Amino acid sequence: MFPQAAAIVMSLAVVIATPAEATPRLVPAADREVVFTVDGTATYGTLHVPAHRAGQRLRAALLLPGSGPTDRDGNQPRTSPNTLAQVADVLDSDRVATLRFDKYGTGRTGLGAYHDHPEKLDYPAFVRQAKAAYESLRDQPETDPHALMVVGHSEGAMTALLLGGTVHPRPPGLALLQPQAIRMLDLVALQLHAQIAEATRQGQFTPEQQRAIDAAIDAAVTALREHRPVDPTNLPPAIAKLFEAFQGASGRFVISDDAVYPPDSAAALRPWTTVLLTCGTNDAQVPCATTDALTAALHRAHVGGPGRVPLPGVDHLLHDADHPNTPAPAVLDALHRFAGR
Known part of the structure; x- marks a missing residue:
């Protein structure tokens, strides 16, 4: 036998003799409870790990919920759109691990250290909680600490933007889904003006009443920012009650949230x-x-794409008319473009 032939035969023998145990074991997809502590509060979340090879480090994304009492799955007491749970499912198909958690006032976390003084809870506390969640995700044995992303919905997108410029390691990717992109009270005023305009169109108010209400809304926003009492005159009862709440137990949160201008x-x-x-x-x-x-x-900051992606027919909860309970196809496509980069 020629020496070259013998070498080939020996190589084949080595390959044939390789034990099956050398092939990495496939670990099935699974969820597990994660607990981390921030500012004296135990925060509870769900880590979803896609199917992967044993020992493999996966890309991972922190999922951040919208405003109000929105829990780890993206649900509130009277609504269950499962927004974040569904986003986790979408990212699973791109082999991205995800962590979503119950922020202050929701789920197993509750108010935590703020239980006896909820009026002291401000927006920076939620940002610190999200930062601690990012660090918890970074330290999980299945995640690649240099391939972490942050995906935020609504107010959570504003928080994601803040984390993107401050956490370590810096996330290589941010997904800002239907983001709070202007100051909070400006957004509230915009929403209220739109509601009053629609009510006027339906004949509930006269044009003169609409102008008076719009002026009262703008005056209420100015009063809040100047730490003055809101004058409820000319405000419909429901709107007056809203501004009353903004001056009550949630006042500290509202003012601290409104202080953030996301483009900055x-x-x-x-x-x-x-x-x-x-x-x-x-x-x-x-x-x-x-x-x-x-x-x-974002353009001035020289970030990479996909950039802004308009979603035709899609509402705030990522649904369209044909998909009232699941993410619309346009949402799926945008997320896959983002996660697949």
Whole structure:
């Protein structure tokens, strides 16, 4: 036998003799409870790990909920759209692990250290909680600490933007889904003006009443920012009650949230950070036009695409008319474009 032939035969023998145990074991997809502590509060969440090879480090994303008492799955006491749970399912198909958690006032976490003094809870506390969640995700044995992303919905998108410029390691990707992209009270005023305009169109108010109400709304926003009592004159009862709540136990949160102008935060992002910003054409809570300034700021920060992606017919909860309970196809496509980069 020629020496070359013998070498080939020996190589084949080595391959044939390799034990089956050398092939990495496939670990099935699974959820597990994760607990981390921030500011004296135990925070509870769900880590979803897609199917993977044993020992493999996966890309991972922190999922951040919208405003109000929105829990780890994206649900509130009277509504269960499962927004974040569904986003986790979408990212699973791209082999991205996810962590979603019960923020203050929701789920197993509750108010935690703020239980006896809920009026002291402010927006920075939620940002610190999200930062602690990011660090918990970073330290999980299945995740790649250099391939972490942050995906936020609504107010959670604003928080994601803040984390993107401050956490370590910096996330290579941010998905801002229907983001709060202007100051909170400006967004509230915009929503209220739209509601009053529609009510006027339906004959509930006269044009003169509409003008008076609109002026009262703007005056109420100014009063809150100047730490003055809101004058309820000319405000419909429901709107007066809303501004009353903004001056009550939630006052500290409202003012601290309103202090953030999201476009200013874009400058802290690292150039070429992958950023997806979605806006639904049927989103009455966050109209696409409210993301114009943030989109321009992201461009000035030289971040990477996909950039702003308008979602035709999609509402604030990522649904369209044909998909009232699941993410619309346009949402799925945008997320896959983002996660597949």
